[in-house]
Each structure stands twice: as structure tokens, then as C-alpha cells.
Amino acid sequence: MAFLSFLIRRLGLSVFVFVGVLILTFIVSRVIPSNPAALYAGARPRPDQVAAIEKKLGLDKPLVEQFRVYVGDLLGGDLGESYHSRRSINTDLRIFLPATLELVIAAVVIALVLGIPIGVLAGAYPRSAFDYATRFVAVAGVSVPSFWLALIAQFIFFSQLGWLPLGSRISRDASLFYPVALQTGFFLIDAAISGNWQAWLDALHHLILPALVLSAYPVGVTIRMTQASMLEVLSETYVTAARAAGLSQRVILFKLALKNAIMPTLTVVGLSFAYSITGAFLVETIFSWPGVGKYVTEAVLNVDFPVIIAVTLVVTVVYILVNLLVDLTQAFVDPRVRLA
Amino acid sequence: MALLRVENLHVRFKTPFGALRALRGIDFDLARGDILGLVGETGCGKSVTGRSVMRLLDENAAVTGGRIFFEDADLLRLTEGEMHKIRGNRIAMIFQDPATALNPLFTIGQQIDDVQRTHRAGSTRDRRRARLELMASVGLPDAAQMADVYPHQLSGGQQQRAMIALSLAAEPDVIIADEPTTALDVTIQAQILDLLRRLQRERSISVVLITHDLGIVAETCQKVVVLYAGRVVEKGTVEAIFADPQHPYTRGLLAALPRPGSRGTDLKVIPGNVPSGLEAIDGCAFAPRCEFVMERCQRQLPPLMSLAAEHQAACLLHEAAVHG
Numbered sequence: 001m002a003f004l005s006f007l008i009r010r011l012g013l014s015v016f017v018f019v020g021v022l023i024l025t026f027i028v029s030r031v032i033p034s035n036p037a038a039l040y041a042g043a044r045p046r047p048d049q050v051a052a053i054e055k056k057l058g059l060d061k062p063l064v065e066q067f068r069v070y071v072g073d074l075l076g077g078d079l080g081e082s083y084h085s086r087r088s089i090n091t092d093l094r095i096f097l098p099a100t101l102e103l104v105i106a107a108v109v110i111a112l113v114l115g116i117p118i119g120v121l122a123g124a125y126p127r128s129a130f131d132y133a134t135r136f137v138a139v140a141g142v143s144v145p146s147f148w149l150a151l152i153a154q155f156i157f158f159s160q161l162g163w164l165p166l167g168s169r170i171s172r173d174a175s176l177f178y179p180v181a182l183q184t185g186f187f188l189i190d191a192a193i194s195g196n197w198q199a200w201l202d203a204l205h206h207l208i209l210p211a212l213v214l215s216a217y218p219v220g221v222t223i224r225m226t227q228a229s230m231l232e233v234l235s236e237t238y239v240t241a242a243r244a245a246g247l248s249q250r251v252i253l254f255k256l257a258l259k260n261a262i263m264p265t266l267t268v269v270g271l272s273f274a275y276s277i278t279g280a281f282l283v284e285t286i287f288s289w290p291g292v293g294k295y296v297t298e299a300v301l302n303v304d305f306p307v308i309i310a311v312t313l314v315v316t317v318v319y320i321l322v323n324l325l326v327d328l329t330q331a332f333v334d335p336r337v338r339l340a
Numbered sequence: 341m342a343l344l345r346v347e348n349l350h351v352r353f354k355t356p357f358g359a360l361r362a363l364r365g366i367d368f369d370l371a372r373g374d375i376l377g378l379v380g381e382t383g384c385g386k387s388v389t390g391r392s393v394m395r396l397l398d399e400n401a402a403v404t405g406g407r408i409f410f411e412d413a414d415l416l417r418l419t420e421g422e423m424h425k426i427r428g429n430r431i432a433m434i435f436q437d438p439a440t441a442l443n444p445l446f447t448i449g450q451q452i453d454d455v456q457r458t459h460r461a462g463s464t465r466d467r468r469r470a471r472l473e474l475m476a477s478v479g480l481p482d483a484a485q486m487a488d489v490y491p492h493q494l495s496g497g498q499q500q501r502a503m504i505a506l507s508l509a510a511e512p513d514v515i516i517a518d519e520p521t522t523a524l525d526v527t528i529q530a531q532i533l534d535l536l537r538r539l540q541r542e543r544s545i546s547v548v549l550i551t552h553d554l555g556i557v558a559e560t561c562q563k564v565v566v567l568y569a570g571r572v573v574e575k576g577t578v579e580a581i582f583a584d585p586q587h588p589y590t591r592g593l594l595a596a597l598p599r600p601g602s603r604g605t606d607l608k609v610i611p612g613n614v615p616s617g618l619e620a621i622d623g624c625a626f627a628p629r630c631e632f633v634m635e636r637c638q639r640q641l642p643p644l645m646s647l648a649a650e651h652q653a654a655c656l657l658h659e660a661a662v663h664g
Contacts, residue, residue, distance in 0.1 A: 237440040244394050245455045245506065246428030256454075259445045334445055335490045 003338055006331055014320045021316040022074075026067055029305045036305055040083040057083075070309075079313075080306035084299070089310045092295060097314065098185025099169060100284070100291035104276040106211035108269060111218035116258070116265065119226025123261070124253050126231060134223055141220030150213045150286040157209055164209045167288035174202035210287040214280055218272045225268050229261035236260070263330050270326040274319040278311065342369035342409075343546050344393065344431075344514055349406035351388055351397065351570075353617075360617045362388045362401065364570040364625075367644065370514065370563075375540055375547040377557035377578070379593075380567035383614055386550045389567070390516045393548070394433055395423050410514070429459040432507035436519040438499035442491035448475070448502045449487030452509045459510035471509070478505045479535060497528035504535065511543075518550045533560050554597060558582055563650075566590050569615050569625035572644060576651035586653040588630045624656070632657055 037053040038045055045053075054060045058069055073080060079089040122134040157164040165171060169187055170180070178199040180190050188207070191200035233239065234257055242252050281293030292311060299307035331337045351363040363385045370376050378386045391397050393408055395415060408415040410431065418426070435441035443451055449471060456467045468487075475483035478501045491499055500520060507515055517536065521529035537560060539545055549561055557564055558578060565575040566587065574587040585591045592610040612629035615621060624630070627637040634656060642654045 237435055237437065238443040240396060241433070241435055241441040241503075241506075242443070242454075243396055244427055244433035245458070246424050246426070246510070247454055247458050248424065251454060251458070256443055256446070260443070336444065336492055 003331065006338055007328070010324060010327055014324060017320055018313075018316055022071070022313060023067075025309050025312045026070060027063075029309055030063055030066070032303075034303050036083055036303065039303055074313075079310040082299070082304050082307050084302040084304040084307075089307055092307075093292070093310065093314065094185060096290060096292045096295045099289060100277055100280060100293065102186045102188065102207065103210055103214060103284070103289060103291060104273060104280060106207055107215035107276065108218055108273050110211060110215040111222045111269060114215075115219045115222025116226050116262070117254075119223045119265070120230055120253050120258055120261075122223065122227040123230025123234060124249075131227070134227070138220040138223040138227075141216040142224070143220075144216060145282075146213060146216065147282045147286060149216055150210070150283055153209050153213050154286070165206050167206075167210075167286070169206055169289060170199065170203050171206070174199050178202070210283055210289055213287075214276060214283050218269055218276075221268050221272060222265055225265040226261060229264050230257060233257045233261040259333060263333065266326050266329055270322040274315065274322050277315050277318050343372045343411065344370040344548070345407075345409040346389065346393070347407045347409070349389065349392060349408065350404045351385070351392055352402055352404050353398075354400045354402075355618070357618055361620075362570055362617055363392070363406075364621075365406070366567070366570070366572055368563075368565045368572065368575060370546050370548060372513070372546055373540065373544045374563055375537070375549055375561045376563040376565065377561035378548055378550045378565050378567065379552065379554060379557055381552060381614055383617075384567040385570040386552075386567055387518055390433065390518050390548060390550050393516060394427060394431065396427075396433075425459075428455055428507075428512065429510045430512050431514040431516065432510070432512040434500075434503055434507050434515060434517040434520045437523040438496065438503040439491065439523070441503055442499060442506075444491055447488050447490055448480075448494075448505075451502075452487075452506055455506060455509035474505050474508055475502075478502075478508070478539075479531070480505065496524050497531060500524060500528070500532050501535065504532075504539070508539070508543075508545075512545070514546045514548065515539075516548045516550070519552070520549070521556065522551070522553075529556075536560065554582075554593060566593070569621070570617060571625060572654060573626065574651075574653040574655075575644075576648070580648060580651040584651075586647055586651070586658060587626075587655045588632055588657075589626045590653075592629075624654075 035050070037050045037057060037059055040053050040057065041049050051060075058066055061069075070080070077090070079093065081088055082092070118134050118137075122131045125131055154166055158166045178196050180187055180196060180199045180203070181194050183190050183193060187203035188200060191197070191203055230253075239252060239257055242256050247256070278293050278296055280289075280291060281297050283289070284291040284293045285297075292314070296307065296311040298304075299311065346366055346368050349363050349366040350361070353360040353362050366385065366389055368376065368378075378389060380386050388397070388401070391401075392403055393410075393415065395418075397403070403416055406416075410426065413422075415423070415426065442448070446454075449468075452471050452474065453467060456462070456471065460467070460470075462470070471487060472483040475486055480486045480498060480501050486494075486498075486502075491502070494502060504520075515536075520536070521532050524532060533556060536547060536549070540547055549556070551557060561578050563575070564578055564581045566573050566581070566589065568589050574581060574585065574590045581590060582594070585594055589610070592608070595608040596610065598607055610629055615625055615628075623636070623638040623640055624642050627633045630637065637656055640656065642656045642659075644652045644654045645658050646652050647658060
């Protein structure tokens, strides 16, 4: 019962956040001194053309009216149309969002799977050679620019070793001979659903390098957060009590202490996940990955407001969902949170 | 034959100000089925002694001499793997503040089960039955429900009962109780001490009771070891020490206790401070605070001298009485 009311309160809060972001983004996009209608009209439009387009797009109406129309469309599930390409944003995002999510989820999974055990051990053996080595790796992961890492990775694994492809989500051969029927937009899921294992392997092959490059930052963050948090938890009396009870180091570290130490890590990784939706732009570009980062960057360069607003809202929803997930995890992990 | 025997135990701490001699030769025996009180002021080394027995000293501390026999094994010479089979299983520990000694994210039942699984074979159902019996025996009502609650849902007294259940989960022979009642209300204190006495009687468990409270010692223990600045200054049976304290420090401690009729008069205090342990001490550590101090107390380390069958004190005042 306590859990349900926690969930309801938490969801109510999320609606507020979403509405706030919606209003702000909308106002900012209308206040910025630029003329979307002129943009829509193409090169060197005549004033009467611009006026006609303003009328068509509803830009001549008062701001409140424009907002009402926009929210109406949004409630109907319509994100609008790009001023630049005149394509439906819904259609575009159905391709770009899963591509980015597939990449970012892979990066975060890598970060957690690698970073947590490393962080736990580094925290358990402070000032050991292992601790210093992981500190170096973590700081490097956080501070090395992703584009540099991407180029180096391509140089090593594509040019030199030839193990992994240079970029894109799937090879031309695979898309010709084993076409993936798109349902979710996640290639790994779609290929698995249809039992298309050749395409699945090919997609995985293409995913490894960009996901690894993108995971450098969250891996570093995960290691550092887990290490710091473990260091603190391991000095608690209940850890001494567990040692005095003769429990094994494995149980103490990975069960008793880690459960107490994990939340800061999950919080930060959750934030970096949401950030990566648009922040993966450089990695997406270098690996020719058709994702949201590339999409929104082009939109910004073209002052394509409907796309900018739409992507902002999508990212907001991702932030909200990830934070909700983190909070629910915390409530699940810590019985004291459920009461608060 | 003592169950636990500490011989000439020395422990040093590395500090930014130099080596701190926390223990400077501790000796005591714990007989099977006894409750032994380890008494002294803050910083006298009583907790360090307990931690040394468990081999759970902090990283900056090290045993620099002495031996700790449990049955026939010198605990200080065991490998870490062998020590794992002693901790919790043969010698368990109870801590001062149960609120911090219980893991906040696991239920009482889960925490007891971890200890059971580590040290005892048996099916899930057997462990659960043993667990509920154990919880009932330490006075946790509705054990079946209590097993599924988290520490923060319990009162302080219940938490300490849960901690005691946890320490008993593997049926140890010795419990080291480090100030087990200090964080509790006075009425709860009495209940917890009753519980310890009952467990000692019913399960013939031996207890090392670390405390600064002589009242608790008088009520609970059979033997007392009085520590001062990392050394034993007096030890013996509770009767001998309370009736006839021989070391000036023990006398001072007893005189400092409030008594009926002492209302309105100032409590006696022992003037001066406990030495820090950073400076080398040649003679008796208590000499600077002692009202009977003699010139040789400053140079000569007083050995423990037997005064009666089960009563020893480390004071040069008694040298004449013993040897003369």
C-alpha cells in the first residue's frame, strides 16, 4: 500500500515537470528572434509567400492560441512536422529514437556490468595497486573526449585489426540479404523476434564499438561513485558486525555492502543515460549512427522548431522515466524510503 | 583450563603523531560459562582487546606481541581462512549501538540466515525453524513476524535482542559484548543484562562483557579485569574486587560511584587525565594520578601480584605484603 501511494505521488510530480518543460520550451521557441515561416518557405521567399505560410502554420495567431493548438495535437499523439524536411516528426523519431536508445542502453549496461564490480573491489582494497589502476581508468574514461576515443577505436578495431565495422547500424549485405522487419526499431530485438540471427549478429557487430566508446564516461562515473560509496559503507559498524559473524568477503562486499552503496551510482548513471540521448551526437556522427543526436543537431542548425521542441519533450520524458525508475529502485532497495 | 586466554597482548596504533601503545601487556583468562567484565575508562584498551580477539582491528592497528589462545589454538597464528571458521561460529560479538550494527537494508530474518548459512548446514526449512526458536528465546515477540521486519521498525531494546540472536545464530562458545547496553534506556539495559545472564546459564556460553559501568559488572559478572592505559591493574572475582579493591585506581573508580546517602555531597573524582599512550611510560601509568605514589612508581613497572587465590593487582604498594 505504501508502495502504491509512493508511486502515485511520484507520477503526479512527473506530470508537473513535463508540463513545465513543455511551456518553457514552447515559449522560448516563439520568443527567439527568427522567422520560422521564412525558413519554411525556402531560399529568398517573397513577403507574400512568408505571410501565406505564417497563416498556414498558424504563426499569425496569438501565442496562447498557438500553444492551445500545439497541446491539442500533442494530446492526439502528433508531434508535428519538420519545417525543414516537411516530414512527420513522429515518423522520423520512430527510426531515430530506437537507434539511440539501443546504443545508449548498451552503453549503460556495459557501464554497470563493468563498473560496479570494479568499483566494489577498488573500494574494498583502498590504496592497492588495483585501486590506483582503476582510478586512472575511471578518470581517463570520464575525461577523454568521446570523438577522440571513437577515432582511436575505429583506427584500432577497424583499420588495424579489422575485427569490427567502421559504422552504421547494419552492413549493406545484411540489409540486402537478411532484411530486418522493423517493429520496435531496436535491431537486436526485431531481428531476434523474427529469428533472423544473421542480421542479429551483424547488428550486434555494429553496436559493439559505438556502445563501448559511449560507455567510457558512464564506466568511469560508475567506478568512481561505487568506489567512493563502498569506502564509506565498509566503515559502517554493520560491516564490522558481518565480519565478526564470520561471513565471507564475497557476501559482505557484493551483497551486504553493495546494496547499501549502489544508489548513488544508479542515480548518476540514470542521469548520464538521459543526457546521452542527445549527448551521443558526436559518437553517432562518427559511427554514422542514425540517432536522435544527429537528428536534433541538424534541426538546431536549421532552426527547425517543431523538431527541437519534439526532441526536448522526448528527452524530458526519458529523464522523467529514468528518474522514476531510479526512485522506484531505491524504494525497492531501501525500506526506509517507502515510508518517506 | 581456560576457554579463552589472553597472554601479554600488545597492540599499537599508527597515528599521525607517532605510534600509540593501546595495549601494553594484557593478561586474562575466560573460563567456560563465566561472564568476565572488562572494565575501564574510555581509551583504556577494552574495545581494542575485544577486537584483537576477533582479529578485527582497524588497518592502522597491529598486534605487536602476545598470544590469544582459544581452546588450544593461538588465534594470532591462524590463517584468515581458519579465522573465518572461528568468527561468528565459535566466538561472536555484540556491539554497542544495535541501530548501527544491524544492516538497515535486510530483514532480521535475512541477517540471521546469512550467519546460519555460513556456519551451519541444513535445509531452508530447518534454518527457518531454528531461527524462529532463537528469536523467541532472546525475547523477541511474534518471532515469525519479527523475522520479516527491518531494523528501523524495531525499538532499541528489540534491536539489541535481534543483535544477540544474530550473534547466537551459529551457537558460539564465547560472546564478546562491547558495551551492549550503553546505547539503551536503563530499564532496557536491565532486561538485556538479564538476557545475557540467562543465555550464559542455559547455553553455558562464556561472555566477555566490555563496559565502563561498574554497576553492570557487579550485577552481571563473575570475574573482573580492570584496565588502565592498556594494562591490567587489577583482576579477580567480583566479590573480591568489590569488597576489597587493592589497586588505588580500582578504589578510585568505586569511590566515584554514587551511593545512597551521597546526595548533596560531591562525588569523588580521580584527579588528572588518562595518559595518551603516545609517550613511553616507564613506571606505573597511574602514578601521576595516584594519591599513594612512591618514588619508584615512576621507574618500575609494577607486575601483577597475587593477593589471594583469585585476586591480583599490579601495584608496588603490595609488593611488601606479598614478598615481605
